Amino acid sequence: MKQPFPPALARIIRSLWVVGGIALAVLVLYAGFALWVGMTSGDAIAAxxxxxxxGQPAAARRSLGWLLWFQPNHADALMLLGNCLQAEQEFDAAAxxxxxxxxDSPRHEEASFSQAVAYLHQARIEAAEDAMVRHLRRYPTGGKHSSSQAVHEELRWLYFNLFxxxxxxxxxxxxxKRHPGDFSLLFHLLYSEFRPPIAQEALGYLKPINQRQxxxxSVLLALGYCSWKLGxxxxxxxxxxxxxxxxxxxxxTRLVAAEVLLEQDQLDAAEAxxxxxxxxxxxxxxxxxQDDRWWWLRSKLAQLRGDDALALGYLEEATALRPSELRYVHRRGVLLQAxxxxxxAAQAFAGAKQLEQCESRLATIVLSNELERPTVDLCLDVADxxxxxxxxLQAAGWRxxxxxxxx
Structure with a gap:
């Protein structure tokens, strides 16, 4: 009987059938395994x-190994793995x-928050800051994101404690600006200004962090600032x-370093x-x-070198960026008088006096804790x-x- 295909072609066709059969078998096995994984992953997570x-985080972590090997992006398994590692105080691995x-996982918000917390536990302050900034950019406060307020508070404290x-x-x-009239924000804006961190107390927070990491x-800069304030x-x-x-x-870092150098009369180093x-x-x-403090420091440098006209020019730039800064307004009067x-100069001193009176009254309000029991009259006084x-913006908020x- 005549062969339908030449022998060589027939062998190729048979080989293709064999390969195809093997591939199909592998595909069926893989699909079956994937189905089994999908059906049993819930049991693995529960276990x-x-x-x-x-209280067996290590055993829990090991039990997730096969699931994460097969599905390395399994959100529930990764969250549970991170929680296990945190329980073992392996915070870097948890992060x-x-x-x-x-x-795109529904659990990403929780994961983003947990990552920032893990970095904080490990005293990795800068990694924590970056994680919190990313979190708030993606999950802003004021919406449905329950974690964002906690992240906002942590970041506020971080900036406060790092001076x-x-x-x-x-x-x-x-x-x-996003939440006009938010009492908590208004409250903390005033308190952070008129109840700033105390250098001696801050060292108790900063030194252990520096020892661990x-x-x-940012921690070194804060430590340096505290040491400077303490003499x-x-x-x-x-x-x-x-x-x-x-x-x-x-x-x-540049601005703080330059300020310290100016205080020590190291003018050339500060200028650099x-x-x-x-x-x-x-x-x-x-x-x-774009930073008024740079112009302010350049003004101080020029004045220390005896060039009042140049110092005034730089100070005008600083004042243009931050018109109601008391020290700028007062220094402007001093330079004009000189x-x-x-x-x-008299006009500048009058403006400085009004600002000083306002700041003195606000400091009294903050230090007396009156804002913890706000009244209509007090809020209107603060607004004024x-x-x-x-x-x-603050005035409108207090109203x-x-x-x-x-x-």
Whole structure:
């Protein structure tokens, strides 16, 4: 009988049939295994949760191994793995597990929050800050995201404890713009300004962090600032210099370092830090231009070198960026008076006096804890004081709070 195909072609066809059959068998087996995994993954999660609740986090973690090998992006398994690792105080590994939860998973918000908490437990302050900023960018406060308020509070405390008042002010102000009239934000804006952290107390928070995770620039900078405030100039500069070496083009670090150097009459070194970088790709020069504190420090430097006219010019730039800053308004009066411009100096001193009275009254209100029991009259008084200081957003917020209170 005649063969339908030439022998060589027939062999190829038979080989293809065999390969196809094997592939089909593998596919069926894989599909069956995947179906089995899908059916049993719930049991695996439940078993691991039971082990964790019984105080056996290591056993719970091991029981998840096969599931995560087959489904490495399984959100529930990754969350449970992270919780097990946290129970074992393996916080870095826990943070890594939480970071693996897919962004499109319903559990990503919880994972994002848990990752930030894990970093905080491990005293990895900068990693925690980055994680919290990312979390709030994706899950802003005021909506359905229950974790965001807790993250907001943690980030507020972090800025406070690290002596970063300007960043704290900007953070709270940005939140207030999204939630005008929020009492908590208004309250903390005033308290952070008039009840700032105390250097001696802050060391009790900062030193253990530095011992557990040495070499974090933001922690070193805060330690240096505390040492400076406590009169230990040598230690202060060692810590600030270490932070500066780690982040040579970081705005806050440069400004704090320059301020300390100016206090020590190291004018050339301060000037070097306040100079715009030569690297055209650096954004630091633009940040300098937009920051009133840079202009203020340049003004102090010029005045220390005896150039009042240049100092005044720089101070005008600082005042343009932050018109109601008491120290700027007062220093402007001093410089104008030194230059013989008595009428303009008198106006500046009058403005400084009004600002000083406003700040004194606000400090009294904050330190007396009156805002913990707000009344309509008190809120309106605070609103008026904020208005006089040029804090229009806060003024509007306090008026809104007053409207919500019973007469």
């Amino acid at each position: 691991a949760q039971r082990l964790l609740s019984e 890594e597990a939480f970071s693996g939860v897919p962004i 970063r008042p300007r960043e704290l002010e900007q953070f709270l102000t940005a939140s207030l 040495p070499g974090q620039p 230990d100039a040598k230690t202060a500069w060692q810590q600030i210099e270490a932070a500066l070496e780690l982040r040579p083009e970081h705005l806050e 830090l306040l100079s715009r970088p030569e690297d055209a790709s650096s954004s630091l020069g633009e940040q300098f231009q 230059m013989g411009k008595t009428e303009e 004081l904020c208005e006089k200081r040029g804090r229009k 809104h709070v007053a409207q919500q209170l019973p007469r």
